[in-house]
Each structure stands twice: as C-alpha cells, then as structure tokens.
Amino acid sequence: MNITFLGAAGTVTGSRHLLENGRNRLLVDCGLFQGLKQLRLRNWADFPFPPAKIGSVLVTHAHLDHSGYLPKLVKEGFGGPIIATSATLDLLRILLPDSAKLMEQETEFAKRRGFSKHKNPKPLYTARDVEKCFTHFKAAGWEQALRAPGGFDISLRHAGHILGAASACITAGGTSIVFSGDLGRHGDPLLADPQPPAAADYVVIESTYGNREHSPEDPLVTLERHINAVSARGGKIVIPSFAVGRMQNLLWYIHELLRQKRIPQLPVFVDSPMATSATQLYALHAADHCLDAGGCEEAFSFAHYVNDRDESEKLQARKEPCIILSASGMATGGRVLHHIRSVAGDSRSLILFAGFQAAGTRGADLVAGNRRLKMHGEYVDILCEVAQLENASAHADATGLIAWLGKIPKRPKKVFVVHGEPTAADALRRRISEELGFDAMVPEQGQRVEL
Numbered sequence: 001m002n003i004t005f006l007g008a009a010g011t012v013t014g015s016r017h018l019l020e021n022g023r024n025r026l027l028v029d030c031g032l033f034q035g036l037k038q039l040r041l042r043n044w045a046d047f048p049f050p051p052a053k054i055g056s057v058l059v060t061h062a063h064l065d066h067s068g069y070l071p072k073l074v075k076e077g078f079g080g081p082i083i084a085t086s087a088t089l090d091l092l093r094i095l096l097p098d099s100a101k102l103m104e105q106e107t108e109f110a111k112r113r114g115f116s117k118h119k120n121p122k123p124l125y126t127a128r129d130v131e132k133c134f135t136h137f138k139a140a141g142w143e144q145a146l147r148a149p150g151g152f153d154i155s156l157r158h159a160g161h162i163l164g165a166a167s168a169c170i171t172a173g174g175t176s177i178v179f180s181g182d183l184g185r186h187g188d189p190l191l192a193d194p195q196p197p198a199a200a201d202y203v204v205i206e207s208t209y210g211n212r213e214h215s216p217e218d219p220l221v222t223l224e225r226h227i228n229a230v231s232a233r234g235g236k237i238v239i240p241s242f243a244v245g246r247m248q249n250l251l252w253y254i255h256e257l258l259r260q261k262r263i264p265q266l267p268v269f270v271d272s273p274m275a276t277s278a279t280q281l282y283a284l285h286a287a288d289h290c291l292d293a294g295g296c297e298e299a300f301s302f303a304h305y306v307n308d309r310d311e312s313e314k315l316q317a318r319k320e321p322c323i324i325l326s327a328s329g330m331a332t333g334g335r336v337l338h339h340i341r342s343v344a345g346d347s348r349s350l351i352l353f354a355g356f357q358a359a360g361t362r363g364a365d366l367v368a369g370n371r372r373l374k375m376h377g378e379y380v381d382i383l384c385e386v387a388q389l390e391n392a393s394a395h396a397d398a399t400g401l402i403a404w405l406g407k408i409p410k411r412p413k414k415v416f417v418v419h420g421e422p423t424a425a426d427a428l429r430r431r432i433s434e435e436l437g438f439d440a441m442v443p444e445q446g447q448r449v450e451l
C-alpha cells in the first residue's frame with residue numbers, strides 16, 4: 001500500500017489523502033482548500049488523475065475542508081460509494097447544498113458587480129452537481145468492519161470533534177493505517193471524548209493546534225465576561241461560527257449562562273438556515289452526542305431562529321443589545337458578513353470569533369489586529385471590539401493530540417503530521433518524536449510514501 005498527500009499537507013484545509021493498494025484506490029476525505037488565494041486556486045486545478053479511477057471515498061466528518069470537493073469529484077467522473085457515518089451524511093445533505101448556493105451567489109455577485117477577473121465566471125459546482133453526489137452516499141456504523149471496493153477494510157471510532165466525526169482505521173494487503181480525522185477536546189459538553197486509536201502500522205494525525213494549548217479557563221467564564229461587558233455598554237455581540245458543531249456548543253454555553261442567571265436575559269438569534277437544520281439533526285442522532293431528548297430541546301429551543309432574508313435585514317438594523325450567531329465561522333462568506341458590517345462602526349459592539357481561523361481568512365486578519373476588511377468588493381473599517389474565544393475550540397490542543405496518540409496500543413512505524421499550518425505541524429512532529437519516541441514526518445503537498 002502507499003499514501004499520497006493531495007491536500008492538508010503543510011496547511012489546514014483541503015484534506016485529501018489517497019491510499020493505493022495495487023491498482024485499487026481509496027480517497028480519505030475530499031475537502032475544499034480555503035483561506036489564502038493561492039490555496040483556493042488549488043480547487044480549480046485538475047485532479048491529479050481521472051477521479052473515475054478512485055474506487056471509493058471515506059469522509060471522516062462533514063466540515064467542508066474535509067468534504068466540500070465531493071460534488072466536483074463526482075462531476076469529474078467519480079462513480080463509487082461515498083462512505084461516512086449516518087450523522088455525517090445527514091450533515092452533508094445540509095452543508096453541500098449550502099456550499100453550492102454560496103458559490104453560485106458569489107459568481108452571480110461577481111458577474112453583476114464586474115469584479116471578477118473572468119469574463120464569464122462559473123461556480124466550482126452547482127446545486128445539481130450536489131444532488132448527483134448524494135446518490136453515492138453509503139452509511140457506515142461505529143466500530144463495524146466495512147469492506148470498501150478494492151479490499152480496503154474500514155473501522156470507525158468517535159473523534160469527538162463534531163456530530164458524526166470519526167477517526168478511521170483502514171487495512172489493506174496486510175498493512176494498517178489510522179487517520180485521526182479532526183480530533184475534539186476531552187470534556188466537551190455535547191460530545192463524548194475522542195476514542196483512543198486502534199493498533200496500526202501508520203498514523204495520520206491532524207495538527208490544527210499542534211503548537212498551542214487552550215486556555216485553562218472555563219469557556220463559560222470567558223463568554224460570561226464578554227457578554228456582560230458588551231451588554232453593560234449597550235452593544236451587540238456578533239459571533240461568527242461554523243454552522244455545524246461550534247454553533248450548537250455556543251448555544252449550550254449561552255443557555256447555561258442564562259439558566260444560571262450569570263448574564264442578563266439578552267435575546268439570542270441564530271441567523272443561519274444551515275445551523276437551524278443542523279441543530280435539528282441532534283435530535284435524530286441521539287447516540288452521537290451526550291444530551292438526552294429533553295436536554296436537546298432545552299439547550300437549543302431558547303434561541304430565536306432567523307430564516308428569511310427580511311428578518312435577517314431587520315436584525316442588522318436592530319439597535320438594542322443582543323447576541324447574533326451566524327455563519328461562516330471564519331467570515332469567509334454567508335450572512336455573518338452583513339452582521340459584521342452592521343456593527344463595524346459601533347465601538348460598543350463586539351465581534352467574537354469562536355473557532356480556529358485559517359490563514360488568509362477575514363477572521364484570521366481581524367484576530368491578528370487588521371482593522372480594515374474587504375467585504376463584497378468594498379473596504380470596511382472595523383471600529384468595534386474584536387475577540388476570540390479560543391478555549392471553546394472543537395479541536396484538541398497540542399497536549400490533547402499527544403495524549404490521544406500516546407494511547408495507541410503498539411508503536412507505529414511512522415506518524416504523518418497533516419492538517420496544520422507549517423509551524424504547528426512541525427511543532428507537533430517534534431513533540432511526537434521527543435515525548436513518544438515515534439518516527440514522525442510532515443509530508444509535503446503531493447508527496448507519495450510507500451507503506
């Protein structure tokens with residue numbers, strides 16, 4: 001068997017790892033490149049070989065940097081099954097149409113305003129391509145051996161990152177390899193802790209926070225401090241958040257603060273149709289999280305769910321203090337941009353980022369202190385407060401990653417460190433070799449390694 005790193009090598013986004021066993025091919029994750037323009041352009045490059053030659057795709061979880069290229073892969077000729085847990089497939093049925101819609105809208109907008117460099121800009125894929133992609137979906141259970149085309153045996157364990165997120169152990173031709181997928185933190189209020197890795201010859205591990213530790217402060221305390229400060233000065237709080245995962249955790253935190261009367265009774269709005277649908281899925285996939293039916297209802301139903309554009313516009317014009325949760329989480333697009341614009345000039349208000357911000361995104365720019373943002377082709381000055389709630393991340397920190405890998409029952413022959421900015425990936429590589437004594441490397445984009 002061999003592995004080729006077609007994405008998330010030296011960067012966080014675009015997860016695509018190709019396993020080849022003789023002439024059989026399995027692609028693990030099929031993500032979009034996001035963030036810096038030079039990365040986004042990779043979405044438009046030809047796939048390195050005809051996708052029809054791939055037997056199947058395994059998707060570890062629904063986030064677009066692991067799944068958002070699927071419709072394009074199918075459009076380019078991939079014809080096999082797309083394997084994932086049933087919660088992941090349900091989330092993809094929400095996320096992928098939204099991804100296509102955003103691409104189509106941005107293309108239209110660019111055409112109308114004429115700020116595209118292309119004469120006739122086209123989206124990467126359309127809603128129709130997404131529909132076609134759905135016909136390839138195949139659900140996999142937890143810890144049940146499943147044989148994918150080409151003789152790849154797959155077994156999935158909980159990764160504790162978002163609803164349905166899995167780590168995978170894949171065996172073919174007598175060689176085994178574990179993919180961490182994105183790993184969550186221990187003690188998440190909604191998800192079970194990540195399960196330890198299965199014994200395997202090789203491991204591919206993520207390194208989003210490979211050089212960082214989360215603040216030991218309880219996220220409830222951090223959020224409480226921000227909400228009370230902004231509400232005392234009469235501002236609005238806009239929280240850009242991933243519609244899936246972060247949004248539901250934030251709702252749970254805010255609900256807890258309200259229940260314990262630690263913050264004033266501010267109205268809370270969820271302005272993301274996708275987040276609304278994703279939240280409903282928690283009730284359907286009870287085995288994939290820690291809340292019971294009553295807990296789900298209580299934690300999520302207190303917020304007001306905004307659905308149509310009119311209501312969203314009224315919310316932008318609203319002057320009274322309130323909390324607005326909206327997507328996308330790195331402010332790369334979506335309704336949150338309008339909310340950011342609406343509070344940008346108000347020094348009483350706060351934009352509170354709640355997750356990892358990939359280099360090149362508006363979120364990363366703002367968190368780094370840039371106060372002039374380009375949105376919808378125009379520059380906007382940001383005069384309000386900007387903060388980041390890092391301890392509420394859906395990712396394990398460096399010590400969490402080392403602890404997970406350290407639980408592997410036998411020493412792996414090699415560990416591949418992916419899904420991190422170069423400094424984060426390299427810092428984790430060093431810790432793996434120094435603290436665990438495992439041979440570790442950071443593969444380069446396009447690198448192929450014999451297993």
Ligand SMILES: [Zn+2]
Binds near residue numbers: 061
């Ligand atoms: Zn993720």
